[in-house]
Amino acid sequence: MNNKETHMEKAVELKDIYKKYKLYSKPIDRVKEGMNIFGRSYHTDFFALKNVSLTVNKGETLGIIGKNGSGKSTLLKIITGVLTQSTGERHIDGHISALLELGTGFNPEFTGIENIYLNGTMRGFSRTEMSNKIEQIIEFADIGDFIHQAVKTYSSGMFARLAFSVMISFKPDILIVDEALSVGDVFFQQKCNRYMKEEMKDITKLLVTHDLSSIANMADRVIVLSNGEVVFEGDPLKGIEYYTKSVHSEVFKSDSNQITKPAEFDKDTNALLHWTPIEEESLGGAKDIIIRAINFNVNGEDYKGYISANDKLEIDILLESNKTTNELIIGYLVNDKYGNPILGQNTKGSGLQLDPIYKDKSYSVKLLITWPEIQENEYFVTIGIGEGSHEMQHVIQCWAHNVLQLKNIAFTSIHAMFNNKIDMVMINEL
Structure with missing residues (x-):
């Protein structure tokens, strides 16, 4: 291991993370379980995450891919502190900005301008500090006069533009972007990807997207999640290959017996040699x-x-x-x-x-x-x-x-x- 690798600082470190939910077949079962003095269980355990250990170094870009329901959003919410893990250790070094769900931190009745100041206040910035940022935010969002309208009138794409523009203005140490950005138009997505790659190259980034080309172009490393577990960690292209093969195998799997015998080459046929x-x-x-x-x-x-x-x-x-x-x-x-x-x-x-x-x-x-x-x-x-x-x-x-x-x-x-x-x-x- 070289000296550079030895002295890398960790931005995110997770050890043996589990996230367990109790599932009840009927609402009344929750009440029955709470009142049952004999300790009878009325629920089944569901693990959204199982034994996830992960390290992201400062300045690294990690791509996270997996099917819907694989645990991606749960993992990001634990990293940001929105959710608490059931067991395991979580260590974060740096300020996090996250775009996980559209609407988080925005008041639908406020205008775009008012929501910019609201988000700044929520993050500890003064009105003067936000006034210094507002021109850059408005320019990057590029939603025209809608910046003066209530955000409840925005399309999902316009909302994503404003939310991302506000988020990057805070100059975070760790940037987390979930699929919420995918609702924007393709040109804005390219603009965001280019900005993250060029202007935020020293920022630690965690990217969750079904756009595998973005993962291939931006990520230094990839993890693949399946049923709450990390099933692959390593090179982005190899991770994409692993994910693509697993999806194809599952989507098109057949109930018939698969071929398992090895290929038998005709040694007398030069074309096969x-x-x-x-x-x-x-x-x-x-x-x-x-x-x-x-x-x-x-x-x-x-x-x-x-x-x-x-x-x-x-x-x-x-x-x-x-x-x-x-x-x-x-x-x-x-x-x-x-x-x-x-x-x-x-x-x-x-x-x-x-x-x-x-x-x-x-x-x-x-x-x-x-x-x-x-x-x-x-x-x-x-x-x-x-x-x-x-x-x-x-x-x-x-x-x-x-x-x-x-x-x-x-x-x-x-x-x-x-x-x-x-x-x-x-x-x-x-």
Whole structure:
């Protein structure tokens, strides 16, 4: 460990945090339990958080992701002190500003101007101090003459603009932003993200959002919450991959028996000799149809370490099927190194009709793609297998995340990225 890591100061430290609620099936059960001298229980315990330990260093940006109900908001409320943990230790070093729920600290009958002063008073600022801040707050919020209207007349997006502008004006040591900001328009969200990244780079930030691109671009580290527990902690892109795979696996999980046998390669077939097996832990989806291995080349030759516009990318995929279907969809997605989706297409969108595949059979699939003109950079290719009659409404059978890494060179124009398609697909039974 280097000296910099050794002397990092902790802004947030949680140890073995649990948050337990008592759930009653009927309101009268709460009264019965309170009056019961024999100690009979009328409730069931629900743990919103279980054994959460977490450290956030000063100046670090932590992304927190997870499905609705995973415990994200409960965790943030414990950090801010809005809720008290049932057990465990909480240590905070610094002043916290938090945007958790729209309406917190605002009087709906007051105008925007009046609420700015109200929030300042609640945080210990004098009227003179807030007067020095007010021009900057109004300029950042950019809600025009509505600043003089009662906030009960505001849209949720206008409310978010004002609330965020007031919050950042307090120059906090720790900034916490929950999904409340997502109700704003996309341009204001970008403005907020840019401000947090550039003007608040030394501020400790905790970000909760379903916008995974923002997490990838801003976070130094990510935790994934599931059922009140931290199930992943580490690199943002790996955290996003973990979360995406788990969501796909759960949403599209099948009651049928999943394929567990390893891929059987035909050693007499030269085309299969150089394929790279895909670990099942890297896959998400229903997995009644599963990707076992891939191989690829560029312009019919081994990949030389780069690809450029109009090159022919050929991707071979080894599939095993545990069902019969005539609604197979095969597609790909290209992400940049920050996890932002850049381009993608599938066979439905390309107007390609695939032959049926059958239960307990293996298939090799060949995709031929003309590489578009995109910015020079590193890119990652994800392969997806779907099943359905529409490209936007289908079951994700298998999702192999970031299985190819390509370096794109010779950037000329970005417009071709919107016209990409799959040129050809061939399916052969093995």
